[in-house]
Amino acid sequence: MNEDKCIRKEEIDINALYDLSELFKVFGDSTRIRIISVLMDGEMCVYHISENLGMNQSAISHQLRILRSAGLVRPRRDGKTIYYSLDDEHVETIFKTGMEHILHKHND
Amino acid sequence: MNEDKCIRKEEIDINALYDLSELFKVFGDSTRIRIISVLMDGEMCVYHISENLGMNQSAISHQLRILRSAGLVRPRRDGKTIYYSLDDEHVETIFKTGMEHILHKHND
DNA sequence: ACAATATATGAATATATGTTCATATATAAC
DNA sequence: GTTATATATGAACATATATTCATATATTGT
Numbered sequence: 001m002n003e004d005k006c007i008r009k010e011e012i013d014i015n016a017l018y019d020l021s022e023l024f025k026v027f028g029d030s031t032r033i034r035i036i037s038v039l040m041d042g043e044m045c046v047y048h049i050s051e052n053l054g055m056n057q058s059a060i061s062h063q064l065r066i067l068r069s070a071g072l073v074r075p076r077r078d079g080k081t082i083y084y085s086l087d088d089e090h091v092e093t094i095f096k097t098g099m100e101h102i103l104h105k106h107n108d
Numbered sequence: 109m110n111e112d113k114c115i116r117k118e119e120i121d122i123n124a125l126y127d128l129s130e131l132f133k134v135f136g137d138s139t140r141i142r143i144i145s146v147l148m149d150g151e152m153c154v155y156h157i158s159e160n161l162g163m164n165q166s167a168i169s170h171q172l173r174i175l176r177s178a179g180l181v182r183p184r185r186d187g188k189t190i191y192y193s194l195d196d197e198h199v200e201t202i203f204k205t206g207m208e209h210i211l212h213k214h215n216d
Numbered sequence: 217a218c219a220a221t222a223t224a225t226g227a228a229t230a231t232a233t234g235t236t237c238a239t240a241t242a243t244a245a246c
Numbered sequence: 247g248t249t250a251t252a253t254a255t256g257a258a259c260a261t262a263t264a265t266t267c268a269t270a271t272a273t274t275g276t
Contacts, residue, residue, distance in 0.1 A: 013145070014142075016207065016210065017138060017141050017142050017145055018138050018141075019210050020135075020141050020203070020206050020207055020210055021135065021136055021137055021138040021140070021141040022136075023136075023206050023209060023210060024132050024133075024135035024136035024141070024206060025132075025133075025136030025137070026136075027128075027129065027132035027135075027136070028129055028130075028131075028132035028133030028134075028135070028136035029129055029133070030125060030126050030129040032129070033125050033126075033128050033129040033132070034122075034125050037121070037125055071209075071213045088209075088212070090205060090206075090208060090209035090212065091209075093205050094202060094205050094206060094209070095128070097198060097201050097202050097205060098128050098131050098132060098198075098202060099124065099128055100198060101131060101179075101196075101198035101199075101202070102124065102127050102128055102131060104196070104198065105179045
């Protein structure tokens with residue numbers, strides 16, 4: 001009974017786990033991590049981000065799109081310029097916990 | 109002075125950020141996330157992990173090696189069997205924070 | 217409407233990565 | 247030592263992904 005309304009625990013898990021891996025995949029690229037890193041100091045426009053990382057504007061735009069789709073950054077338009085900032089606190093929390101892990105392992 | 113001993117802040121950062129992205133890359137695969145997920149219930153041997161995920165043993169061994177190199181899981185041998193468990197609390201913390209982000213975004 | 221500037225996007229290419237198959241290593245039982 | 251079992255590893259293949267180049271879109275100023 002209620003078979004079609006019922007979502008089994010396993011199904012929920014396997015979908016959630018897939019989404020979770022997709023989320024971490026977004027953190028798992030050095031360009032995107034560096035973008036997140038500079039945005040931790042506050043919002044920044046696309047050109048300044050690309051300048052900061054020493055990469056061309058197109059590459060940055062492509063990566064910003066991926067960060068945006070994952071809900072990690074948020075754009076704000078001001079005239080021709082678009083400023084990006086981190087979307088919520090989880091982004092910083094995940095970043096910092098990961099960094100703790102690294103530093104912890106490094107001191108063994 | 110002291111130029112060769114001195115590591116500039118930027119250099120530290122760029123290396124740490126690279127390592128950080130490498131760490132998240134390890135989380136960023138659905139097979140590895142599922143392995144971490146089952147190990148959150150306690151240690152498990154390779155065969156049972158592969159049974160649990162419905163994947164062949166070789167694929168699991170390959171992924172366990174990557175998880176091991178990243179310091180996320182730890183092996184314990186008992187006879188012919190090798191039991192794997194999560195290495196430290198950071199693994200669960202990162203996993204759970206990521207999951208929070210997902211659920212949070214899902215309820216918008 | 218036109219030119220200039222900021223950002224986004226599509227296609228192409230090069231590289232990285234996950235899985236499978238076959239096989240190697242390690243331990244235990246006999 | 248031989249056989250059986252558990253896990254690990256190397257090579258090959260298929261797929262995914264990041265960057266570049268060229269170009270499109272959007273906004274502003276004239």
